[in-house]
Amino acid sequence: MANINSNKTFSTKLRASRLMPLLIAVIMMVGFPSFAQKSNFINISGGFEKSVQRDKGMSPLMYSGSGFFTQMAFYKESEKQSLLLALNFVRGTQRSKYGNSIGFNRGSIRIFNFCHKDKKLTNKLHWGLSTNNVFSHRYNPEFVNFNDHFEYFTNLGPAAKYLYPFKIKGRNLIMEGLAHIQLIGFMIRPSYTSSYPEGFLREQPSIFNGLVNSVKVYHPGNAWNFGFRPKLNYPLKSGNRISLGYQYEFYKLNTPNAVTQSSGIWFISLFTRI
Amino acid sequence: MKGIFNLFIFWLLVFFCSCEEDFVSPDPVSNPVSNFEYLWEDVQNRYSYFDLKSIDWETIRKDYRPLVKDNMSNQELFDLMADMLYQLKDGHVNLTSDFDRSRNWDWFLGHPSNFNGAIVERNYLGSNYRITGPLRNQVIDSVLYIYYSSFANTISTDHLEVLMERASTLKGIIIDVRNNGGGNLNNARLLASCFTDQKVAYARERRKTGPEANDFSDWQMLTFPAKKGRRFKGKVVVLSNRACYSATTFFAQMMKALPNVLLLGDQTGGGGGAPSSGELPNGWQYRLSVTQTVNLEGEHIEMGVPADIAIKMDQRDLVKGKDTLIEAALDILR
Numbered sequence: 238m239a240n241i242n243s244n245k246t247f248s249t250k251l252r253a254s255r256l257m258p259l260l261i262a263v264i265m266m267v268g269f270p271s272f273a274q275k276s277n278f279i280n281i282s283g284g285f286e287k288s289v290q291r292d293k294g295m296s297p298l299m300y301s302g303s304g305f306f307t308q309m310a311f312y313k314e315s316e317k318q319s320l321l322l323a324l325n326f327v328r329g330t331q332r333s334k335y336g337n338s339i340g341f342n343r344g345s346i347r348i349f350n351f352c353h354k355d356k357k358l359t360n361k362l363h364w365g366l367s368t369n370n371v372f373s374h375r376y377n378p379e380f381v382n383f384n385d386h387f388e389y390f391t392n393l394g395p396a397a398k399y400l401y402p403f404k405i406k407g408r409n410l411i412m413e414g415l416a417h418i419q420l421i422g423f424m425i426r427p428s429y430t431s432s433y434p435e436g437f438l439r440e441q442p443s444i445f446n447g448l449v450n451s452v453k454v455y456h457p458g459n460a461w462n463f464g465f466r467p468k469l470n471y472p473l474k475s476g477n478r479i480s481l482g483y484q485y486e487f488y489k490l491n492t493p494n495a496v497t498q499s500s501g502i503w504f505i506s507l508f509t510r511i
Numbered sequence: 512m513k514g515i516f517n518l519f520i521f522w523l524l525v526f527f528c529s530c531e532e533d534f535v536s537p538d539p540v541s542n543p544v545s546n547f548e549y550l551w552e553d554v555q556n557r558y559s560y561f562d563l564k565s566i567d568w569e570t571i572r573k574d575y576r577p578l579v580k581d582n583m584s585n586q587e588l589f590d591l592m593a594d595m596l597y598q599l600k601d602g603h604v605n606l607t608s609d610f611d612r613s614r615n616w617d618w619f620l621g622h623p624s625n626f627n628g629a630i631v632e633r634n635y636l637g638s639n640y641r642i643t644g645p646l647r648n649q650v651i652d653s654v655l656y657i658y659y660s661s662f663a664n665t666i667s668t669d670h671l672e673v674l675m676e677r678a679s680t681l682k683g684i685i686i687d688v689r690n691n692g693g694g695n696l697n698n699a700r701l702l703a704s705c706f707t708d709q710k711v712a713y714a715r716e717r718r719k720t721g722p723e724a725n726d727f728s729d730w731q732m733l734t735f736p737a738k739k740g741r742r743f744k745g746k747v748v749v750l751s752n753r754a755c756y757s758a759t760t761f762f763a764q765m766m767k768a769l770p771n772v773l774l775l776g777d778q779t780g781g782g783g784g785a786p787s788s789g790e791l792p793n794g795w796q797y798r799l800s801v802t803q804t805v806n807l808e809g810e811h812i813e814m815g816v817p818a819d820i821a822i823k824m825d826q827r828d829l830v831k832g833k834d835t836l837i838e839a840a841l842d843i844l845r
Contacts (some may be wrong), residue, residue, distance in 0.1 A: 296790035335794025380788035430801035438728035499534040
């Protein structure tokens with residue numbers, strides 16, 4: 238009874254899957270350039286997220302709600318480049334307009350790497366790269382089976398940053414704008430009728446193989462991910478700084494059951510020089 | 512002053528940016544027609560047993576769609592869609608609203624029950640039976656009788672270790688899963704793992720992977736492992752009736768794959784397709800079977816797993832307070 242017609246497709250997928258770890262490694266490494274150390278900061282942020290999502294694998298309805306946001310980040314600045322490595326986590330609940338509720342958790346690792354060769358950091362648009370790694374999980378307690386859904390993606394794209402210093406009553410403030418759009422990467426989604434990825438619909442020697450065989454390429458057209466982050470920085474005399482900002486992110490993955498997520502986070506953060 | 516102006520511009524920009532809902536398309540229109548069409552189409556795309564049950568879903572649409580009216584009440588719409596889903600003859604298909612839950616329970620209501628809980632409780636378990644987790648158990652004539660009412664009730668390896676120790680000096684085990692409507696398949700696998708020394712293949716499963724009729728995954732072997740620790744190598748009899756469904760049908764199929772196990776009673780009610788859920792534009796939820804499961808001979812278990820020894824409850828035994836199936840199992844094991 239086995240579907241022998243699928244063997245050809247399977248071997249094609251297998252060949253593609255062998256290249257996938259290489260693609261993953263390249264995308265992950267691009268965000269980690271080496272450069273001379275000058276200023277290092279540790280950043281802790283906390284905030285409140287308002288989000289909206291629609292996962293057609295679960296429902297045609299929009300679910301909206303809120304959650305708590307935490308972030309730990311490492312920021313490194315040298316003469317030519319600056320790097321931000323941020324670990325984010327959000328946990329909350331969302332409801333449809335009929336009151337059905339789901340719980341969600343979302344974790345991400347973001348890397349922003351900017352070049353500023355002319356040493357001038359402010360009043361100039363700096364271009365760079367952003368790498369985004371997102372794992373988002375939703376749990377619908379009303380569903381009997383397959384009541385949790387998720388998406389994972391890693392992607393790469395251009396980013397831009399602008400710093401604009403100004404003064405209010407003699408105090409220095411810096412307005413910072415950051416935007417990114419992700420262009421290429423890979424993603425994993427649940428299969429058409431279950432919670433687990435497609436690679437696990439056949440025997441796999443290991444979980445890793447199952448994941449690799451579930452990977453789909455991320456590119457504009459079948460997936461979108463962009464964001465921006467306006468932030469107001471208040472530098473302290475100690476060299477540390479306090480920031481207040483808003484971080485917006487949108488993604489849509491057009492896998493068999495499309496998922497759309499739109500979230501905005503209001504946050505306050507403390508940068509400590511190390 | 513310029514600084515304050517800059518600050519004002521900054522927060523104005525942020526304010527206009529923070530409209531998360533504007534980036535996601537609005538909810539689909541919800542009216543009787545749109546909800547009917549959504550349900551019909553999702554069943555068409557995801558339901559896994561049209562061919563096996565010779566159901567022409569297009570014809571069913573032609574029968575029901577003209578009955579959908581814009582001004583019908585929620586109760587009328589619910590009843591209409593429930594009737595349509597009833598045609599799938601599937602215990603794993605339901606429509607759930609705030610006021611009702613549709614179902615098709617013909618898989619057991621149309622057959623003899625072959626079970627009387629009061630007789631089991633009073634005349635076999637008695638007053639001094641043990642309750643090991645969700646497993647009620649009693650030693651009857653050197654045979655360990657175990658009653659498991661629902662696979663939704665979690666069993667642990669500790670529970671099973673106790674039972675395997677209790678059975679170690681006995682002649683056999685009766686596992687009574689009559690009227691067990693299913694639950695968590697992991698509990699079924701764990702219980703079956705007590706009666707084998709090696710990993711056992713018991714069935715094959717395939718899953719809908721797309722909207723086309725033939726969009727199925729490859730068949731994947733279903734197995735259960737051998738339990739670590741104490742196991743039972745003697746004879747085992749599993750008692751079943753038509754009210755055994757879903758995970759209990761899978762359990763019966765697992766036990767059938769073992770050489771030291773007999774399935775006795777009536778065939779199980781079925782439920783070989785794993786259910787998946789969905790939601791309509793009006794917020795009602797539904798579920799439907801999205802997989803197919805066959806035994807090792809390639810026969811579907813959607814309609815049930817037949818007993819090795821088919822025995823029905825004898826009315827004369829009932830009058831005497833006896834359970835025909837338990838008596839037959841004791842005769843085999845004594």
